[in-house]
Amino acid sequence: MAELEAVIGLEIHVQLATKTKMFCGCELSFGDEPNVHTCPVCLAHPGVLPVVNEQAILYALQIAAALGCEVAPRSIFHRKNYFYPDSPKAYQISQYDTPIAGAGRLGDVRIHRAHLEEDAAKMIHAGESGRIHGSSASLVDFNRGGTPLVEIVTEPDLRGAAEAAEWARLLRETVRQLGVSDVNMEEGSLRVDANVSVRPAGTETLGTKTELKNMNSFRFLQRGVEAELERQRRLIESGGEVEQETLHFDPQSGSLTSLRSKEEAHDYRYFPEPDLVAIAPTEEMARTARESLPELPAARIERYVGEGLARDVAAVLAADPETAAYFEQVSTDVSGVEPKVVANWVTGELAAALRAAGGGTAAESKVTPAALAELITLVARKTISHGSGKTVLAALVEEGGDAQVIVEREGLAMGDDDGDLESIVAAAIAADPAAAEQIKAGNGKAIGSIVGAVMRETSGRADGGDVNRLIRAQLGL
C-alpha cells in the first residue's frame, strides 16, 4: 500500500482587540466579573438591532492585507441559526457566501477566505470536570458574547502536524504584529481548529476529513493532529474508512472523542441578515489597511535570508518585532561585520548569557545595541579574543555600560604587552612533548591541553582560533 500522506487545513478564529463588541457598545474584557459587559443588544432583548463596529472592519481589512487576500468590494452578513444558551439571539451573525476577504497566501499556505463574525458567550459548566458531561448546572457569561472575530480558513496545503503547528505560529506572529489581536491561545483570543485527512502519497483526491476542535496551544495542536493522523492511517491500513465527524482532543490522555457525526451536523438555515447593510470598503480604506501594515515576519525572514542569514536564525529573529529591531540596530552600529555574524551573536552568545542571568529578551536587557555592536567589532578586529568577548558580554548583561570600558577595566585587550604569542605557543609545546606527539599522530583532541596552557599564560586574552592555528603551524601540520 502506498504511503498515506497527511492533508491538513486550518480554521483559525482571531478575537479582535477592538475597544467595543462587534455589534454593540459594550467594552471588551477578559477576566472581569461575569455579565458586567452586557446591554440589551448583546443579551438579545426583543427589538434590538446590531450595528457594525467600524474598527473591526478596519482590523479585518488589515488582516486581509497581511494575508494578501482579495477584498470583496461588497460583502454581507448572514444569520447562522442554532439554539444554544451561548447564543442569545439563537443565531450568530457571521458571513457566509460573500466574506470580506477572499483568496490569499501566507508563507507556503494558501488562504481560502477570511470573514467577520461575533463570538458566542461563555458557558461555564458547574461540576467537577468543568465539561458539560457530568456537570450539575450550566452558567452563561455574556461578557465574551459579541466579541468581534475574524475566522481565517486555509486551503488544505499543510502536509504534517509539525508543519501545521509551525505555520500556525507564523500566522499568530503575523496577526500579533498587526496589533489587531492579543492572539493568546490560553485565553482563547486565538483558537485553532484543524481539518485532517490522509490520502495515498502522489494522489490528488482529498480523503474524508475530520475536524479537530479548539486546541489551546500549538503543542496540543501538533499532538492532536499527530494522534488523528495516526488514527486515520491505522484505520485505513486495517481496511476501515474514515467517517466525517468533529473530534475533541484531550491533551491529558492523548485521546480523541467524537463531538458529533455528519448525521448530527446542524442545518444552520443561513440567510442574509436583514438588520445590516452591506460592507463596501472604499479603495481608500483598503489602501489605508495596506499602508498601515508593519513589515511582517514572513517578509522579514526573506529579507534576512537575502542578507546572508541562515533561515532558522532568520526565523528566530523575525518572530518577535522587538528582537528584530534590536538585531537590526546592532547590525547598523557595527563596522566591517556581516549581519550573519551579528545574528549569531544575538541568537547565540547573547541569548545564552541572558539565559544564564535568569532570562529576559535582548531588547529588555541592559545590553544596549550600541554596546553589543562595539563588543562584536572588538572581537572581529581581534582586539579581544572571542572568549574575552563572552566575559565582556556577561558583564554587560550584569551591569550594562560600555564594552570598551569593560575591556580596559578587565585588561582583556590582546595588545603588544601580551608578549609574543608565537613564543608562548612554542614554550607550551616544548613543555608538553607527549601531547605534541599525539597531535602529530592525528589525535585532534590532544591539542586542548596545549591551548589551555597558552590561555593560562595569556590570562585568556589570546584568540582561540589564532592559538590553534599557531600550534598546528609550529608542529608542521
Next chain:
Amino acid sequence: MAGILELTVAEAAAQIAATELSAEEYFDAWREAAAGDDLNAYLFHVEHPVDHQAMDGPLGGIPVAVKDIFCTEGTPTTAGSRILEGYRPPYTATAVRRLDAAGARVLGKTNMDEFAMGSSNENSAYGPVLNPWDRGRVPGGSSGGSAAAVAGGLAPCAIGTDTGGSIRQPASLCGIVGLKPTYGAISRYGMIAFASSLDQCGPFTRDVTDAALLLAAMEGRDPCDSTSVGIEGGILAPSREDLGGLRFGVPSDLAGAGFDAGVREVFEATLKWIEDLGGELAEVALPSAEHGISAYYVIAPAEASSNLARYDGVRYGVRAGGDGDLLQMYETTRSQGFGTEVKRRIMLGTYALSSGYYDAYYGQAQKVRTRIAEDFKAAFEKVDFVVTPTSPSVAFELGEKTADPLSMYLNDFFTVPMSLAGIPAISIPAGLAEPEGGGRQLPVGFQIAAPAFAEQKLLEASYALEQAIGFDAKPVGSDG
C-alpha cells in the same frame, strides 16, 4: 370634557402651545377615556404620573397610544404574546423616544396580533380587539388595538407597525388614516421584530395632517438602526387643495382581484374625486403583484422563524419546564408561550430556510420581491401614485376567517406588494359600504402608494383628497 376630545392632534397641540389648553387637563381627559376601554384595545394603561414639564415641541402634551410591539422602559411590553408576559424592557424604542422628545407622552400600550402576525387581531394572546363600528366585527390587524383606540375615541392618535398591511388594513377597517412610511424612514430600534426586512413603524390618526405631524416627529436616521435613513428634507404639514398635474395609476390587474361590490363602489367614487380635483387616472401594470402574497408568506415567516428564536426562556419572559434538561425547557417554553398562528409561521419559515429548500422557497420569493419592486419602479415612470382599495372587504365578523388561514392571508392582497417594494402607502377613509352579508355600513379605505421617500408628496395628495371626500362618519359606538 367631550369638547377637547374632539380636537385633532394638530388643533390640541396648537391650543396647548398657546396655553389655551392645559396639557395636564388634556392628558387626564384622554387617560380617563382610555380607562373606559370596552374594545379590549389596550393591554396596559399608563398609571404612573406623567411628567407635564418639558412637554415642549410640536406634539407638546399629546397622548399617544403605542402598539405593544414597541419596547418602553420599565413598562410591560408583550407583543401580544404569552411568552413575554411580565416582561419589562430595559430600554425604549427610538420611535417612542422621538415622540417623547417632540413633547408627546405614552397613553398606554395597545393590543395586537401576537408578534404582529395576523389581519384581524384575533391572534392576540390577550383576547381579540372589537371594532368600534360593530363590536361583532374585527378591527383588522395586526395593529388592531391602535386602530380601534383612535377610531373608538380612546386615543387622539396611535402608532403601530406595518409588515404586510398591519397599519393600512386596520386603519381601513376602522375608518381612520394609517400611514406606512418607506422602509428606513423611521428607526426600527426597539420595535419587536416580526420580519426585519419589511417591518416599518407608522401613525394612526383621525386625519392626514395629524399623520404628517407624527411622521415628522418620528422619521430620521438612527445610529442604532443601520437600515434607517430618514426622509430628506423632513415632513411638513400638508396644504395642497387640488391634484392638478398629478397622475394616479390604477393597476390593470386589479380587475381580476376579488373584492366586495361595496368596496368597489367606494373605490370608483374616489377615483371620480381624483378627476374632479384635476388629477389624471392611468392604467398601470404590476404583473408580479399577484404573486406578492405567496412571496410575502415565505419571506416574512422565514425572517420570523429566526427573529422569534430568541424567546427561549433563558434570559427573560416566560420559562416553562425543563428540570435540568435544556432541550425540554426550550420546547416547553415555546410550545406554551406561542400561539397557533405564530407556531404555524415559525414552522413555515424554518422549512423555507432549510438546506435543500432554500432556493426553491426563500430564494424564489426574493426574486418575486425584486420583480415587484421593478414593477413599481416602472409604474412610477408613468404615474405619481398607484391607488387601490386598502382591503378587499370591510370589517369581517369575529371568527369568520379564523379557521381558514389562507382566506385571512388574502386580506393583505392590496397591501403586501408595497411592503415588499419598501415604498410608502397610506390608507384614508373614503366612504362607507355595507358588508357582503348585509348589516350596518362600515368604513372603506382608499390606498395611495408613492415612490420611496416621497412621503411629503403622498401626504399632500392625500390631504387634498381627504378635504374633497369630507369623510365625517363616526362609529355609532356603545351608545348607538
